[in-house]
Amino acid sequence: MSDAHNDGQIRLVRISNAYWRVTFDIPPLNIFGPANIPQLEEIVGLLESDERVKVVVFDSAVEGFFLTHYDFLAKPEESAKFPVGRTGLQALPDMLARLSRTSVVSIASIRGRATGVGSELALACDMRFASREKAILSQWEVGAALVPGGGPMTRLPRLIGRGRALEVLLGADDISGDLAELYGYVNRSISDSELDNFVDASARRIASFDRRAIAETKHLVDLNSLPSDAEIVPEWDAFIASLGRPAAQARLRLLFEQGFHKPGDVENRLGYHVGTLGSTMDIS
Secondary structure, eight states, X not given: OOEEEOOTTEEEEESSSSEEEEEEOOTTTTOBOGGGHHHHHHHHHHHHHOSSOXXXXXXXXXXXXXXXXXXXXXXXXXXXXSOOOTTSSOHHXXXXXXXXXXXXXXXXXXXXXXXXXXXXXXXXXXXXXXXXXXXXXXXXXXGGTOOOOSSHHHHHHHHHOHHHHHHHHHHOOOEEHHHHXXXXXXXXXXXXXHHHHHHHHHHHHHHTSOHHHHHHHHHHXXXXXXXXXXXXXXXXXXXXXXXXXXHHHHHHHHHHHHTTTSTTHHHHTHHHHXXXXXXXXXXX
């Protein structure tokens, strides 16, 4: 029997003591903002402190969207009110770094768009499995004159190499599930009809193993693969600085005029739309 813990719009369900699921349910677009930081912080804290849990799966209840970008309608002071986290990083990158380092195995089950924060959370997970037909990953920020802030510059090159990381980050375009698999952005691209069963079976298999063996193995892999906190620090600072620049403000304003933050074509094809901004108006 599962034990449901309702954290508002981010739901934690204990399938068993060893296997948890975290579901993003922030309709209509799964946009992540300051209101969601305490919810995710609580869940990461529980993952760190519960000695029974071995594996956690992150998924979505919102059709078409795994988890998208940060909430650009939120007031800056709402994001700035959170103290630095245990790692010394700001709240969001702190939680992602801690998720990577916890002894619990984390799996992202990506159906729909993993855009910005969604991509960054997926990259912070230990494994990523994507719907072949419905998954889209992207770091779209450079297309809007922004710098990504949640760690992709440190994590992506380790996963897919420097050239492909630069292609993803500087191209700012949508990456399909199959291309993400080819690049190593995700572990596997799986038929949408088989994704849930595959991820569930993988999680249950890992949850059946010895916790200490899992934790020690993951720790040793982490030593050879995870970025240090010091490497991540400049990313959030660069993101905040980029938000205030005229070029970013102009491009964001145009995106909002076209339907950013609302259900519709801009959010459905964000990679395409940021690619047209430079030719739409005279901004640089």
